[in-house]
Amino acid sequence: SAVISQKPSRDICQRGTSLTIQCQVDSQVTMMFWYRQQPGQSLTLIATANQGSEATYESGFVIDKFPISRPNLTFSTLTVSNMSPEDSSIYLCSVARGNTPADEQFFGPGTRLTVL
Amino acid sequence: KNEVEQSPQNLTAQEGEFITINCSYSVGISALHWLQQHPGGGIVSLFMLSSGKKKHGRLIATINIQEKHSSLHITASHPRDSAVYICAVRPRDDKIIFGKGTRLHILP
Numbered sequence: 001s002a003v004i005s006q007k008p009s010r011d012i013c014q015r016g017t018s019l020t021i022q023c024q025v026d027s028q029v030t031m032m033f034w035y036r037q038q039p040g041q042s043l044t045l046i047a048t049a050n051q052g053s054e055a056t057y058e059s060g061f062v063i064d065k066f067p068i069s070r071p072n073l074t075f076s077t078l079t080v081s082n083m084s085p086e087d088s089s090i091y092l093c094s095v096a097r098g099n100t101p102a103d104e105q106f107f108g109p110g111t112r113l114t115v116l
Numbered sequence: 117k118n119e120v121e122q123s124p125q126n127l128t129a130q131e132g133e134f135i136t137i138n139c140s141y142s143v144g145i146s147a148l149h150w151l152q153q154h155p156g157g158g159i160v161s162l163f164m165l166s167s168g169k170k171k172h173g174r175l176i177a178t179i180n181i182q183e184k185h186s187s188l189h190i191t192a193s194h195p196r197d198s199a200v201y202i203c204a205v206r207p208r209d210d211k212i213i214f215g216k217g218t219r220l221h222i223l224p
Contacts, residue, residue, distance in 0.1 A: 001161075009156070037157070040216075041216065042120075042202070042214040042215055042216045042217065043202075043204075043214040045211055045212075090157040092157070092159060104149075104161060104164045105149070105161065105212065106161055107151070107158070107159035107160070107161065108158065108159075109156065109157065109158030110156065110157030110158050110159070111157075112156070112157050
């Protein structure tokens with residue numbers, strides 16, 4: 001398994017500001033993912049964080065709004081930029097050691113964001 | 117169109133009851149996950165399975181690939197089992213798709 005920590009665990013932010021969420025894994029992993037879970041909804045993949053290159057974003061998500069860094073195989077950050085109340089969600093970091101169906105995904109504790 | 121459907125959406129039961137949560141999906145998959153999400157938002161992976169049945173403690177997960185259906189069972193349920201249970205499927209060569217979850221509340 002993989003132990004994942006996220007910081008902060010929760011935050012309340014003002015409209016128009018930005019928040020950077022950190023994800024730390026206790027071992028090297030190939031794949032790191034960032035998800036958003038809006039109230040009452042299922043998890044939606046924002047992007048796959050690639051080590052040493054730009055993140056791969058899903059449809060509906062753009063780098064200017066959600067810049068991602070992945071400086072090494074154990075750490076990644078997601079920034080939620082120019083926040084609005086619609087960005088209020090739980091943001092989850094997830095990792096997998098490979099990208100095959102046999103590779104289980106593990107999830108972090110989440111960051112609960114409220115935008116006023 | 118929801119590719120992963122869970123039922124029920126909400127379930128309240130008395131402590132000790134046998135719990136069943138169902139998951140149906142419409143795509144061909146390589147694996148299916150059952151996840152548990154606590155009120156704070158963190159997610160714990162309970163099972164990953166591609167056939168048959170798995171058991172861990174009081175939890176049992178089954179899958180029928182032909183019928184595209186999986187069930188999660190909890191025996192001798194306890195208030196600490198109260199959480200949201202999420203079914204997620206891994207289509208072949210594609211990213212995981214998540215269900216909306218089943219909110220379980222076990223009363224003491």
